[in-house]
Amino acid sequence: MIINVDSPVLEIHDLTVSYDQSPVLWNVDLSLPAGKLIGILGPNGAGKSTLIKAIMGLIPITGGYVKLFDRELNDVRSRISYVPQRESVDWNFPASVLDVVMMGTYGKLGLFRRPGKKEKKIAMDCLEKVGMQAFVDRQISELSGGQQQRVFIARALAQEADLYLMDEPFAGVDMATETAIFQLLQEMTAAGKTVIVVHHDIHSAMNYFDWIIMLNLHLVASGPKAQVVTEELLRKTYGGKLNLLTKVTDIIRQKDFNPLKS
Amino acid sequence: MSFDQNAFLIIITASIISISCGLLGVFMMLRKMSMTGDAISHAVLPGIVIGFFVSGSQRGLEVIIGAGILGILATLIIDWLKNKAKVQLDASIGITFTLLFAIGIILINMLAYKVDLDQECVLYGEIAYLPIDLWITKAGFSMGPRITYLAVLNLVLVSGFIFLLYKELTLTSFDENFGLVIGLPAGAINLALMSMVSYTTVSSFEAVGAILVVALLVVPPATAFLWTKKLTSLIKLTCALGIFIAIAGYYMAYLVDSSIAGMMVAVAGVIFLGSAFVKSIKPNWIFGTSSSIKPLEN
Numbered sequence: 001m002i003i004n005v006d007s008p009v010l011e012i013h014d015l016t017v018s019y020d021q022s023p024v025l026w027n028v029d030l031s032l033p034a035g036k037l038i039g040i041l042g043p044n045g046a047g048k049s050t051l052i053k054a055i056m057g058l059i060p061i062t063g064g065y066v067k068l069f070d071r072e073l074n075d076v077r078s079r080i081s082y083v084p085q086r087e088s089v090d091w092n093f094p095a096s097v098l099d100v101v102m103m104g105t106y107g108k109l110g111l112f113r114r115p116g117k118k119e120k121k122i123a124m125d126c127l128e129k130v131g132m133q134a135f136v137d138r139q140i141s142e143l144s145g146g147q148q149q150r151v152f153i154a155r156a157l158a159q160e161a162d163l164y165l166m167d168e169p170f171a172g173v174d175m176a177t178e179t180a181i182f183q184l185l186q187e188m189t190a191a192g193k194t195v196i197v198v199h200h201d202i203h204s205a206m207n208y209f210d211w212i213i214m215l216n217l218h219l220v221a222s223g224p225k226a227q228v229v230t231e232e233l234l235r236k237t238y239g240g241k242l243n244l245l246t247k248v249t250d251i252i253r254q255k256d257f258n259p260l261k262s
Numbered sequence: 263m264s265f266d267q268n269a270f271l272i273i274i275t276a277s278i279i280s281i282s283c284g285l286l287g288v289f290m291m292l293r294k295m296s297m298t299g300d301a302i303s304h305a306v307l308p309g310i311v312i313g314f315f316v317s318g319s320q321r322g323l324e325v326i327i328g329a330g331i332l333g334i335l336a337t338l339i340i341d342w343l344k345n346k347a348k349v350q351l352d353a354s355i356g357i358t359f360t361l362l363f364a365i366g367i368i369l370i371n372m373l374a375y376k377v378d379l380d381q382e383c384v385l386y387g388e389i390a391y392l393p394i395d396l397w398i399t400k401a402g403f404s405m406g407p408r409i410t411y412l413a414v415l416n417l418v419l420v421s422g423f424i425f426l427l428y429k430e431l432t433l434t435s436f437d438e439n440f441g442l443v444i445g446l447p448a449g450a451i452n453l454a455l456m457s458m459v460s461y462t463t464v465s466s467f468e469a470v471g472a473i474l475v476v477a478l479l480v481v482p483p484a485t486a487f488l489w490t491k492k493l494t495s496l497i498k499l500t501c502a503l504g505i506f507i508a509i510a511g512y513y514m515a516y517l518v519d520s521s522i523a524g525m526m527v528a529v530a531g532v533i534f535l536g537s538a539f540v541k542s543i544k545p546n547w548i549f550g551t552s553s554s555i556k557p558l559e560n
Contacts, residue, residue, distance in 0.1 A: 056443050077445040089437045093292060094493045103433050107444030112426055139491045159444070 001233060003223030005033040007070070009163055009194045010055065014064035017047070017054045023062065023217075024050050030213065030222040034162075037189045038196045039209035043238055046216045048198045049085065052167050056082050068163065078107055081161035083152050085168050091140050091148055098136045100151050101127055104158025119158075126157040129184055145172040153181060164188070164195045170204075182208045202234075268393040271407055273512050275392055276526060278413040279466045280504030282420045283478035286459050288493075288500055289424070291483040292435040293452075297352070298340060299479040301359035302456060303463040303472050305336035307366025310464060315373055326464050333460020334453060336362055387471030389522050395468075409469050416465040423458050427451060432493065470523040477527040478504070485534040488541050503533065 008031035017025040025047040032038055040048045053059045055066050057073050069076050081104070101123040102115050109115060127133045130150040135143070140151065149169055156164055164185075170178050185195045186208065199205050205212065212228050214220040214237040221228040221237070290299045306329035313328030336358050343354035389409070397408040405411070424431065434441040434448045441448040463475050470478065486499035511526030518525075 056439075058439050058442060074445070077443070080443070082440065082443045084437065084439055088439065090294075092491075093436045094487070094491045094496050095432070095436060096492070099432075099493070100436070103436070103440065106429055106433055106446070109429075111430065111446075114429060141491055155440075 001221045001223055001228055001230075002030055002219060003227065004031045007034075008032050009034045009069060010196070011067040011070070012055070012064070013067075015051075015054060015061060015066065016063040017050055017059060018062045019059075025054065025215075026218050028064070028215075028219045030219060032194065032196070032211065032213075032222075034194050035189055035192045036194060036210040037185055037208060038194070038211040038213065039205045040196065040198045040213045040215055041200070041202060041205055041237065042215035042220075044200075046237075048200075048215055049167050051215065052082075052165050052196070052198055055165060056080070078159075079162045081156040081159040081164045083156045083164070083166040083169050086145065086148050086152060086171065091143065093140060095140055096136070097127065097132060097138050097140060097143070097151055098123055100140055101154045101158050104155040107159060122158050122160070123154070126154040127151075129157060130154045131180060146174055146177045149173050150177065150181070153184075162193055164193060166195065166197045168198050168200070170197075170199065170201070178204065269512060269516075271410060272389055272392055272522065273508050275407070275410045275413050275469060276389055276508035276512065276522065277505040278410075278417045279469055280478050280482065280508050280526070281501045282413070282417045282462050283466065283475060284482040284500040284504045285420055285424055285497065286455070286462060287479035287483040288486075288497055289431050289435055289455060290459065290479060291487065293455075296480045296484070297355050298337065298456070299459050300476045301340060301355045302333045302336055302459050303475045303479070304359040305362035306330075306332045306460055306463050306467075307363050307472065308332055308369055309366075309460075310467070311366055311369040311373065315369075326461060329464035330457055330460045332362060333463070334457055337453065337456040386473070386521070387467055387469050387523055389469040392469065412465050413469070416462055420458055420462060423454070427454070431455065470526070474523045474527050477530060481527070481530040481534050482507070485530070485537050488534075488537045503530070507533070 010032045012028050012030050015025060015028040016023055028051065040051065042048050050059065054061055055068075055073075066073065068080060073080075098120070102119055104126070105115055105119040105122055109119065124133065124136070127136060130153050132147065132150050132154060135147065135151075140148065143151065149172065153166070153169060156166070169181065173181070182204070185197070189195055189210070197209075199209075206225070206229065209225055211223065212225050213222045214228065214233055216237050216239075221233045287296070287299065290296050309328035309330070309332030310325055311328075313325035316328070317324035339358045340351075340354045343349040343358065344351050347354075349357070392407045392409050395408050397405040397411060399405060430441070430446055430451050434446060434451050438448050441451075459479070463472060466475050466478075482500045482503040483496070485503055486496050490496050490499055507526045507530045510529045512522055514529065515522040515525035
C-alpha cells in the first residue's frame, strides 16, 4: 500500500540503485508529506541506508529521480540535514564536541569564511537540546557510543534545515536517550520540520512515528501509521509468520531473519 | 660551537621545509592518506624529468608544473583503481607509484646525456650544498641561497592554503560524506591538498630528496598525534617537532660527518619510537592530554 500526497517534501520516482550491477533497491516510488516523523523500516539488507544515501546524492542512482521540495538536490542543500551512521567516521579524530557540532553550520557559512560567535551560539543551543552541553570541550574520542550519536544529532540540528534524514540514529543508544531523542524529534515535527529516520526496532517505531515506510529491496508500503501497519504488510516486509499484536518482540529477537527464504 | 652563518641557513631552511611538510602531513594523516603522500613523492619523478627536459634547468617553473601534474595524476589513478577497479588501497598505491617512479628512472637514463640530473640528486638531495647554491640576479648581485627562497615561498603558500581552507580540510578529513552533503567540493579540496603535497615534494627535493620528504610528511604528525588529541595543538606540536629535528639533525650530522637530511629523519624516527614506547608503558603520563580519560559510560 503506497499512499501519495500532494505537494510532497520528498518525491521519489521509480528509483533503482545498484552496487556492482546487482540492484539493491528496485523501483521505489513514493512521496512524503511535510511536518511528519517518518520511519523507514525493514530487515537488515533491505536497502534502508541505501535509500537515504541515494536521496542525499552520496551513491549514484541507476534509474529514476529524487526531488526535494520539488527541486533538485543541489538547489536545496541548505534545507536538508543528514545524520550518517555513527560508524561511518573515525571517532579518534582530534576534535572537540563543539568543533563537530559547529560543522553543521559550515554549509550556510560557505567557503573560506570562519565560524564566529553566531555559529558558536547555534552549536551551543543544539548541544543543549540533546543534553550534551556539559561535554562542549570534551574530545570526541572520549565519548561513549550514545554520546557520539547525540553529537551527530546536534550537528544535524545546527544545520537549521527543514528536512532531516537520519541513518540509524538509535543504534547503540540506551532507552532513556532514545526516548529523549524521540521527544526532541516530535517537537521538531510539531514545529513543521520533516524528520525521516531509518529504524530497526518495530516496537518503538509503533509508538513514535506518524508515517511509516516499509522497505525490503522493493517498497512494500508508505503511508500513515494507522493505515499501513497491518499484519499482511509487516509480513511482506519481514516475511515469515508474523502475528503483529502478540509476537512483535519475537521478530526483534529473531536474529537470522531472512524473508527471502521463507 | 660559535655562530656559523652556513649552519644557521641550513637549519632555518630545513626547519621551514619540515614545517611545510608537517602542516600538510597532519591533514594527510587525518585522512589516512599518509601513504598517498609517499606515493606522490615518488610519482612526481617523471614530471620532474620532463619539466627539467623542457626547461633545461632544474630551476624552471616547468619542473614544478610537471611534478604537480604527475602528483595529481597519481592521486587520480589511485582513486580510480580503488573505486572503479576495486583494487585494495594499499595495492593501488603500491602499483601506481612504482610504475610512475620506474618511468621516471627510465626517462632519466634515456635523457641522461641531455640533462644534468641524476637519480641521486632527486632521491637523496643534499642540503649541505645550500650555502653555495646562490640566487644570482641578472646584475650579478647575490641574493643568498636559492633553496631557502624556494622553501620560504613554499611555506607561505602551504600555510596560506591551510589557513584559507582550514574548516573545509578539517570537515572533509573527519567526515567526507557530510562535507559532500552540505555542498562542499570535497573532491576538489582533496585534489588541491594533493597538489600542495606534490608541489612541496618538488620544492623540497633538492634539499632533502624525494624519499626523505615522505618522512617529514609522516613522522612529525604521527609523533604529535601520540601526545595530543586537539587539532590546533597537533599542528603546533608538529611544527615544533619539525624545528627540533632540523636543529638536532644538523648538529648530529655535523658530529658524525654524515648526511643532514638522513640524520634529521633518523632523529624524527627515534623521537617517534621513543614517544610510542613511553605512551605504551605509561598511558597516564603527565604530558599526555585528557585523551587518557575514559568515557563516562559505554
